[in-house]
Amino acid sequence: MSAMRLRRFGTFAGGIVLPDSKDATLGAPIVPIGPLTRLRVPLAPTEAEPARPLVEPGQAVSHGQRIAQASDARQVDVFAPLAGRVAGIGECLLPGPEGTWRSSPAIELVELDSVGRIEELSCHYTWQSADEYSIRLRIAEGGVCTCRPPVSALGGWIERALAASVETLIADITENTPFVTADHRLLAERGSEVIRGLAILARAVGARNVMLAVDHRRTGAYRAAVGPARLYGIEPIALPHKYPIGAEAMIVKVLTRREIPPGGTAMDVGVAVTDAATCWLTYRWVACGEPPTARVVTLSGPALHRPGNYLVPFGAEIEELLALAGLDAQAWGVCGPAMSGQLATAGAVTGPGGNAVLGLHPQQAGPPTQCIRCGWCSENCPARLNVAALNDDFELNRPTQAARRGVLACVGCGICSYLCPARLPLSRRVALLKRAIRQGQSRSRDARDAAQKH
Numbered sequence: 001m002s003a004m005r006l007r008r009f010g011t012f013a014g015g016i017v018l019p020d021s022k023d024a025t026l027g028a029p030i031v032p033i034g035p036l037t038r039l040r041v042p043l044a045p046t047e048a049e050p051a052r053p054l055v056e057p058g059q060a061v062s063h064g065q066r067i068a069q070a071s072d073a074r075q076v077d078v079f080a081p082l083a084g085r086v087a088g089i090g091e092c093l094l095p096g097p098e099g100t101w102r103s104s105p106a107i108e109l110v111e112l113d114s115v116g117r118i119e120e121l122s123c124h125y126t127w128q129s130a131d132e133y134s135i136r137l138r139i140a141e142g143g144v145c146t147c148r149p150p151v152s153a154l155g156g157w158i159e160r161a162l163a164a165s166v167e168t169l170i171a172d173i174t175e176n177t178p179f180v181t182a183d184h185r186l187l188a189e190r191g192s193e194v195i196r197g198l199a200i201l202a203r204a205v206g207a208r209n210v211m212l213a214v215d216h217r218r219t220g221a222y223r224a225a226v227g228p229a230r231l232y233g234i235e236p237i238a239l240p241h242k243y244p245i246g247a248e249a250m251i252v253k254v255l256t257r258r259e260i261p262p263g264g265t266a267m268d269v270g271v272a273v274t275d276a277a278t279c280w281l282t283y284r285w286v287a288c289g290e291p292p293t294a295r296v297v298t299l300s301g302p303a304l305h306r307p308g309n310y311l312v313p314f315g316a317e318i319e320e321l322l323a324l325a326g327l328d329a330q331a332w333g334v335c336g337p338a339m340s341g342q343l344a345t346a347g348a349v350t351g352p353g354g355n356a357v358l359g360l361h362p363q364q365a366g367p368p369t370q371c372i373r374c375g376w377c378s379e380n381c382p383a384r385l386n387v388a389a390l391n392d393d394f395e396l397n398r399p400t401q402a403a404r405r406g407v408l409a410c411v412g413c414g415i416c417s418y419l420c421p422a423r424l425p426l427s428r429r430v431a432l433l434k435r436a437i438r439q440g441q442s443r444s445r446d447a448r449d450a451a452q453k454h
């Protein structure tokens with residue numbers, strides 16, 4: 001498609017070409033997930049203080065009803081994903097930083113209505129003629145989170161972008177990890193809504209340069225998005241298939257030639273990165289008044305018998321989703337992309353940041369052995385880290401030395417573990433080093449704050 005231009009913006013060293021493994025879902029339209037028996041709707045979809053429940057056990061709730069109020073600006077209001085009855089307040093698990101799970105209080109809903117199809121909505125708010133401040137206020141009222149991890153309140157994300165004087169906004173729809181097609185289907189089926197949501201976000205953050213980055217092999221599916229993109233001054237960019245080009249540090253480097261500092265974010269260099277799901281939910285709230293209660297999730301993998309792209313309400317239990325998709329006995333459930341996801345566990349639920357639930361067969365490769373110094377991990381590391389040396393730092397408990405080696409620049413792509421002939425869990429070990437460093441930094445800040453108070 002000529003409207004999607006393949007241009008050389010630069011590249012990054014390292015990285016690999018992964019198999020797509022998307023045949024089962026690439027052309028599968030978005031459909032509602034089957035009947036659910038229970039939702040555990042998180043009261044802390046972000047890592048801030050949980051929202052305050054507004055409902056009581058036994059109370060009937062309607063779809064879209066506000067059921068919890070944000071405790072502060074870092075959290076969001078919570079809305080009922082489906083009509084049902086409140087069974088009580090319990091707990092659920094959501095993905096946390098560096099491959100961890102974090103606990104959140106949750107409103108348990110039972111006696112649920114079925115999940116409906118995505119409806120065509122009328123636009124009730126003329127955001128095109130509204131000023132930027134009014135748009136930001138409306139976004140803050142809607143309970144929208146960023147769907148690109150780490151999950152945060154969209155209003156807070158916008159405030160950080162303003163404070164950083166962000167001038168470039170990138171919507172990353174490359175989805176260059178195996179199996180996952182949720183954002184692809186959103187852009188293919190709801191392209192005009194995704195583009196309008198991106199335009200709303202650009203207005204809110206004051207971005208002058210707005211880019212829509214897609215996989216160059218998929219441009220034919222996005223024809224409906226080209227007209228709206230031109231209307232709102234959004235530049236569609238077709239990028240080559242190379243993993244992990246969708247990682248924040250990589251896509252910023254490729255499209256702007258700016259280097260994110262180790263441990264920093266794109267906003268440190270005047271760039272903000274979002275995704276199709278965030279844009280879509282933003283448009284449907286701001287323009288149409290639909291509160292965010294669900295997202296598109298890819299259920300796929302060789303161990304699932306009913307793969308597809310499903311509209312899944314927030315708070316759906318991962319175990320129930322895997323059962324509905326026909327998970328093989330003894331297979332693994334994985335939350336998130338195959339290269340960087342987490343093994344499903346009891347109590348885990350879908351949230352704004354969950355774009356995929358995969359069914360994979362356990363690998364029978366044998367236990368890890370000693371590092372053989374082949375250098376594949378470092379040679380293909382997109383952050384150009386000496387991964388073998390970082391593995392030594394992990395084994396010798398030297399997080400300070402790892403920090404000096406720039407370990408915080410790791411993008412968590414998982415290439416090192418994927419390639420390691422010794423089967424070492426390198427990505428996990430690097431994540432643990434990063435966590436230890438950040439915990440040390442947090443303790444140092446707390447100690448300084450305490451000293452200043454005295």
